[in-house]
Amino acid sequence: MTVTHTGTAYVYVDFGAIRIQSYLTRTAGLRGHRAASDSLARATAPGIVEGVVGQLAEVNDEAGEADGVVSLRLTPVAGEDLKARVERLQDRVFAHLRQALPGAEFHSVWGQGEYYLNAYDKEIHPKTEAGDVRYDLPATAEFPLAVPCAMCHTDPAATWETVTGKRQRLCPDCSMRNVPRRRSAGDGRSPEGRLAESLPVTHAAPEDFAALAALGHARSGRNHLATVAIDGNAFGEFFKALAKEGSEDAQMRDWKKSISQSLSAATRDALAEATVNLPLTIERDQVVVVPHVVGGDDVLVSLPADQAWEFTLAFLREFGQAVHAATAGILEVLNRRRAQRAQGETSLEAPTASAGIVFAHSSYPLSLLVELAGQRLSEAKRAVRGKAASVQWLDITADGTEAPGHDPLRLSTLRTPAGDPTLEAQALSALARVPASHRARLAEALRSDGEITAAVIAHRVGHLKAVQPFLSPFDQQNAPPPTGIGLGAALGIARWWPCA
Ligand SMILES: [Zn+2]
Numbered sequence: 001m002t003v004t005h006t007g008t009a010y011v012y013v014d015f016g017a018i019r020i021q022s023y024l025t026r027t028a029g030l031r032g033h034r035a036a037s038d039s040l041a042r043a044t045a046p047g048i049v050e051g052v053v054g055q056l057a058e059v060n061d062e063a064g065e066a067d068g069v070v071s072l073r074l075t076p077v078a079g080e081d082l083k084a085r086v087e088r089l090q091d092r093v094f095a096h097l098r099q100a101l102p103g104a105e106f107h108s109v110w111g112q113g114e115y116y117l118n119a120y121d122k123e124i125h126p127k128t129e130a131g132d133v134r135y136d137l138p139a140t141a142e143f144p145l146a147v148p149c150a151m152c153h154t155d156p157a158a159t160w161e162t163v164t165g166k167r168q169r170l171c172p173d174c175s176m177r178n179v180p181r182r183r184s185a186g187d188g189r190s191p192e193g194r195l196a197e198s199l200p201v202t203h204a205a206p207e208d209f210a211a212l213a214a215l216g217h218a219r220s221g222r223n224h225l226a227t228v229a230i231d232g233n234a235f236g237e238f239f240k241a242l243a244k245e246g247s248e249d250a251q252m253r254d255w256k257k258s259i260s261q262s263l264s265a266a267t268r269d270a271l272a273e274a275t276v277n278l279p280l281t282i283e284r285d286q287v288v289v290v291p292h293v294v295g296g297d298d299v300l301v302s303l304p305a306d307q308a309w310e311f312t313l314a315f316l317r318e319f320g321q322a323v324h325a326a327t328a329g330i331l332e333v334l335n336r337r338r339a340q341r342a343q344g345e346t347s348l349e350a351p352t353a354s355a356g357i358v359f360a361h362s363s364y365p366l367s368l369l370v371e372l373a374g375q376r377l378s379e380a381k382r383a384v385r386g387k388a389a390s391v392q393w394l395d396i397t398a399d400g401t402e403a404p405g406h407d408p409l410r411l412s413t414l415r416t417p418a419g420d421p422t423l424e425a426q427a428l429s430a431l432a433r434v435p436a437s438h439r440a441r442l443a444e445a446l447r448s449d450g451e452i453t454a455a456v457i458a459h460r461v462g463h464l465k466a467v468q469p470f471l472s473p474f475d476q477q478n479a480p481p482p483t484g485i486g487l488g489a490a491l492g493i494a495r496w497w498p499c500a
Pocket of ligand 1: 149150152153175
């Protein structure tokens, strides 16, 4: 019997934790998140996964690194029942992940293609969007009257354990989380471990959120944290365009194979650069940023509130530059070909990233902050329709949890491509130097009596110059302020803006 090859070089099988951010943050306190994050990192480490899958598949080295994701590749053998082989592989990986992370939800999806990029574009991504995936969910309670777990209040308790000196009934997932913090050097695969390894600093990040907030400068009050959610813009469009191009030349083949890796490297590099360049990192000789999840082009971190703007702006800039460098050659070729085809295909630009920042007291539950930061991130992305780096923010202590009334900002408003502050950013620094009590008074006057009253007060206390860039010109009350940022928004930003 002659066997005809289908022309498909590989089968790619992906596994991922569903809603990984809310899973990791389902217990209160940094200790539990860290333990879950470490377990996830260990369970998905290539060396471990290779041992689990044996001869069934290999680790897919075309996929970039992302927390909670396992990507495998196999070569179909002529005449075999491919579906059965994939299911056998899924059974094995699911069983392994389930043991490491008892309470997580996983899914798996597979597709065929000459390159991962193509399999992803043609099958894996559309199947994932359509929910055409295989799920693996945590075991449900065998006894409906089981006592709920004392730590997560989500799953039924299965064991008695000592949690910070007290005997408590825990579910298997919280039991996994109930471990002392690991400080071993071999733990370099968790997002925190990887960041620490890449920085030339002596001290690890603090034990809990209160201690992290306390690293801020004295004038910050040392009890507020920022949660920052960052995600790439227009990566889907870029990947799709690259996947669609013919692979006749070696350069294009090489790009298709390596692009996921270079973009996830850009994310990790931007995180390290933005962290190491914070003045507080150097001052303390300590890691002052705690990353919870680092994906291909997305990042979720906690850090002292007064470091958030500098960190976020530096990240967006570094990321933009790294992505630009990684995609410049590809875009040149893609755009030349698109122009030649002249079928109304517009030219592509290098992808960027946007961010959502939420400021809150360090005792505020991370699970809620993650959700609110995600909403701000969506607003920031929507405002620029994925075409530029942008930021939206919310200060829960000052304004509550309602959606903010101010517009997201573009990175280009606050920082030049060389990283220098723009005139707008310099005006914010000047406003941040106004004593906090005066700024609070201005905010109050603005809320109750409007802009003119606020301006009068600013004049009386000698801060009109700092306020003016955020006021409409006196003779044109409907015109935008010179900076394009209204006084209300500016006062909100100034609260956590570096005043140096
Ligand atoms: Zn639990």
